[in-house]
Amino acid sequence: MFKYLIVVSPLGFLYGSSGAFLSPENLIGRSGSKFPPDAATLAGLFFSENKRHEIAPHETLKHELFVSGPFWAKQDDPDTFYVPIPRHRLIEDDKDDEWKLNAQRQWQRDPAKQDIEIPYRWQSIDAWQRNASKIRNNQEMSKVPWEYVSFLHPQMKSDERHVLDQDGLFLENAVQMDEDHCLVYLSTYPLPDGWYRFGGEGHMVEISSQEIKPDSPIYELLNTKIQKACALIVPGIWGSKHLSHRYPKHSEFPRAGMKMLTDKPIPYRYRIGQRSTQRGRLGRGRYAVPPGTVYVFKKPLEKTWWDFPEEWFPREGLPLKHFGCGLCLPVEIDGVA
Structure with missing residues (x-):
């Protein structure tokens, strides 16, 4: 089980580039922009720093290190970090809405509310089990603290x-976080402060590392x-190296009668690392199920x-x-008994 919060406080700018996928932003100078850095970036830091700090024997770390994220929080309260809002909750400044499952196990919502593009996609972790109206009334949702x-x-x-x-200046695209915010990851091991x-x-x-x-x-x-x-709070990558799926393609996964509420897939790519004397290579590009996706099972x-x-998970090195x-974390959906 995850035992530590890894709190990352940027000192100035951070960059949001991670393997370009074709998108409209490619045409205006933000090719493949991605922020915050995903959990694989933190895992790579663990293995590189293990040579210096001896966090654990290499083989032990290889089998027992689990990390997850990214999330974010206020500097003075990293325990109450923010996670993606489950997709069945739609929260705006002046109203809220939720998807429900009817008797035929079909997703439905108030037909008078047409717009499903919402400004808030993050909520505090301590409000996870609350409904949309309580989250909005208590101001427990937020926009991202970076630009x-x-x-x-x-x-x-x-x-x-x-x-x-000549050509001594070039345009750089970066990410700036608010000074009173930080990134948060989950880990089974601490990193020395x-x-x-x-x-x-x-x-x-x-x-810094804080015990959960x-x-x-x-x-x-x-x-x-x-x-x-x-509901997922990080991207879900299912399938093989060559093909992505919306759920694990494994005989033990309870696919029968399952319902999903999701959004369009997002790009996912990470660096595998060194192999003998060769430089590290990028993992195969694929698409991931986005955070906030809701799975509803029949049993x-x-x-x-x-x-x-x-x-249930693809394997590339690890x-x-x-x-x-x-x-993912458990949620309660109206209409699901």
Whole structure:
């Protein structure tokens, strides 16, 4: 079970680039933008720092390290971090709405409310079991605390600290977080507190590890067995290296009678790492089921995410369960008995 919160505080700008997929942003200078860094980035930091800090023997770390995220929180309260809102909840400033399952097990909502594009996609973890109206009334939802910014970056001469005479400036696209916010990840191991280079561009961040307390909301939710419904709080990557699916293609997965409420898939890619003397290679590009996706089962699942067999997850070096793939928490859906 996850035992620690890894709190990452950016020191300045971070970059949001991660393997370009064709999108409209490619045409305006934000090719493949992606933020925050996913859990595989944190896993890579664990393995690189293990040589220096001896967090655990390499083989032990390889089999026992599990990480998941990303989430975010306020600096003074990382325990109450924010997670994606389950897709059946639609929350705006002045109204709320929820999808329900009718007697024919079909998704339905108030037909008078047509717009399903909502401004709020994140809620605090301690409000997980509350309905949309209570979350809105208590102001427990939020927009992301970062924004994409562009700035001119200097390219220096190799022998002196002066900008090149020709083409010495180029446009850089980065991400700026609010100073009073931080990124949060779940982990089975702590990282020694300190400053680290984090992400593809190696930007400096301050990292601290906090033990997950037994009375914290996330501890209780992670230990609560899923009955007839659950929602993803991180991307779900199912299938093989060559083909993505919306759910695990495994004989033990209870597909019969299952219902989903989801959105369009999102791009997913991560670096596998070094192989002998070769440089690290990018994992095969694929699409993932987005966070917030809701699964409803015909019969109680009676499992926590931790109980899901590793055979349900794709394997590329390590089963993607080690990177928190498809981490989900139980939810209650109106119309599901």
